[in-house]
Amino acid sequence: MLGRRTFPLLDQLAEDGVEFTRTRTDFLAVAQDPRAAEAYLGSLDPLRQAGFDLPATVLGGDELREVEPALSGRVRAGVLLRDHVQTEPDSLVAGLTAHLRAEGVRVDEGVAVTGVSARGGEVEAVTTTAGERRVGALVIATGAKAGALATRLGRRLPVVGGRGYSFDVPAERLPHASTLLLDAHVACAPMGGRLRVSGGMDFRRGPARPVPERIDAITRGAAPMVVGVDWTDRRHAWAGDRPLAPDGLPVVDRVPGYANAYLATGYSMLGLTLSGPAAEALATFLVDGCAPRSWSPSVPTASAPGDTLPKRTDHVGGTGDRATGRRGGAPGAHASATPLTGTRDAMRAHRHPE
Numbered sequence: 001m002l003g004r005r006t007f008p009l010l011d012q013l014a015e016d017g018v019e020f021t022r023t024r025t026d027f028l029a030v031a032q033d034p035r036a037a038e039a040y041l042g043s044l045d046p047l048r049q050a051g052f053d054l055p056a057t058v059l060g061g062d063e064l065r066e067v068e069p070a071l072s073g074r075v076r077a078g079v080l081l082r083d084h085v086q087t088e089p090d091s092l093v094a095g096l097t098a099h100l101r102a103e104g105v106r107v108d109e110g111v112a113v114t115g116v117s118a119r120g121g122e123v124e125a126v127t128t129t130a131g132e133r134r135v136g137a138l139v140i141a142t143g144a145k146a147g148a149l150a151t152r153l154g155r156r157l158p159v160v161g162g163r164g165y166s167f168d169v170p171a172e173r174l175p176h177a178s179t180l181l182l183d184a185h186v187a188c189a190p191m192g193g194r195l196r197v198s199g200g201m202d203f204r205r206g207p208a209r210p211v212p213e214r215i216d217a218i219t220r221g222a223a224p225m226v227v228g229v230d231w232t233d234r235r236h237a238w239a240g241d242r243p244l245a246p247d248g249l250p251v252v253d254r255v256p257g258y259a260n261a262y263l264a265t266g267y268s269m270l271g272l273t274l275s276g277p278a279a280e281a282l283a284t285f286l287v288d289g290c291a292p293r294s295w296s297p298s299v300p301t302a303s304a305p306g307d308t309l310p311k312r313t314d315h316v317g318g319t320g321d322r323a324t325g326r327r328g329g330a331p332g333a334h335a336s337a338t339p340l341t342g343t344r345d346a347m348r349a350h351r352h353p354e
């Protein structure tokens with residue numbers, strides 16, 4: 001399961017000198033209706049089976065307010081997870097970029113890839129807004145827009161953008177915990193001295209921009225559940241597209257029919273959580289040409305434009321032959337490998353960090 005590596009990798013980044021904010025905080029998932037909290041706890045069962053330390057029961061409203069006094073009297077039940085880490089995304093991206101540059105890696109910002117040239121199943125170059133670049137390998141990690149570049153390789157990747165919104169507000173006494181409000185599907189987390197509030201899921205096309213009605217709806221959902229917040233002073237409104245595959249699972253694998261083209265997308269609501277472990281696994285694949293055996297889901301690309309999407313099963317092992325490490329599986333070939341029973345459930349189980 002990819003998520004097992006999240007915390008160790010964050011530790012490793014810090015040890016390697018990457019500078020970013022990282023705080024161990026409580027995570028609360030709270031609700032007005034105790035049944036919603038029970039259902040949430042039940043949904044975490046696969047994580048329990050995977051060895052994560054999870055509570056046995058839900059807590060009542062008063063117990064939760066002892067942990068987090070900022071919760072209002074409307075909160076009647078919830079789940080407390082102690083094993084939780086919060087990072088500020090901007091600081092992580094900036095820290096990684098600075099670290100890579102210091103290591104001699106060239107990082108181009110503000111440059112878009114517009115085309116891909118390949119011959120005989122090998123990507124040779126990409127066309128960018130800053131000219132052509134020869135490449136040894138191509139990793140398509142362009143989030144909800146990954147499908148556009150996959151199309152350049154003749155593959156249909158059904159990843160779409162699930163748009164969400166965030167903003168921040170001041171609070172008299174800033175909550176210390178990251179809190180998921182289950183009724184409203186809204187997340188609140190202390191960040192930069194204010195409370196960052198995020199939620200919403202719609203499928204608008206076009207550039208991601210904050211929509212006042214959506215920000216208002218998130219506010220209406222969150223306001224009754226948290227006390228001491230000035231909801232009139234909303235700042236830093238933001239919109240972003242979560243890359244969503246049809247089954248909600250990440251798409252991390254080699255592109256069918258190409259020896260040196262890879263996909264890393266479909267992280268849905270867990271981009272910060274899963275992109276590190278996915279990158280680690282992908283790096284192994286790039287260097288060794290063999291997908292790690294512990295790796296979870298495969299790529300659901302169709303082998304040609306218009307082809308139907310292969311159904312992901314618990315035994316699908318990917319586009320290369322993982323058992324032998326053979327590079328460059330035939331277009332659309334899906335070899336069986338490590339049984340992944342449980343992995344998919346476990347990944348689905350904990351998809352609400354926002």
Ligand SMILES: Cc1cc2nc3c(=O)[nH]c(=O)nc-3n(C[C@H](O)[C@H](O)[C@H](O)COP(=O)(O)OP(=O)(O)OC[C@H]3O[C@@H](n4cnc5c(N)ncnc54)[C@H](O)[C@@H]3O)c2cc1C
Nearest residue numbers: 112113142143164165240267268269270271272273353354
């Ligand atoms: C409101 C909200 C709250 C969230 N909260 C959390 C959270 O608490 N925890 C969590 O784990 N996840 C959270 N997520 C999800 C997380 O943001 C995504 O899963 C993550 O950003 C996906 O990462 P990505 O790198 O695949 O895509 P992106 O972050 O979208 O990055 C893709 C990058 O590719 C670039 N790009 C696109 N096309 C091209 C091109 N042709 N050429 C070159 N570059 C290109 C884009 O400019 C962008 O920089 C949240 C999402 C939203 C919307």
